[in-house]
Amino acid sequence: MIAAVRDVTERKQADEALRQAQKMEAVGELTSGIAHDFNNILSAMIGALEPLAELVAENDDAARYVRMSMRAALTASDLVKRLLAFSRRRPAHPEPLVSG
Secondary structure (H helix, E strand, O other): OHHHHHHHHHHHHHHHHHHHHHHHHHHHHHHHHHHHHHHHHHHHHHHHHHHHHHHOOOOHHHHHHHHHHHHHHHHHHHHHHHHHHHHOOOOOOOOOOOOO
């Protein structure tokens, strides 16, 4: 009887571990998708800010705003890199660890 209870308990723990792994995989996939989309937007912003910086170099106020915008975009780009690193740490194919 005790062996049967232990088997059921182990099975429930394995099922819960599998569910948790699947949740983390889904979070990782969602994070990765959002990060890639956001990275595309940031690339366009940075690509537009670089030539704009040259165009407004003579205007101190405008140049300052462009530099501020560029710093913000680069900071966001670093955040995207961290999100992508997080999303790659998820398990590839979770499976229950049940003997039997």
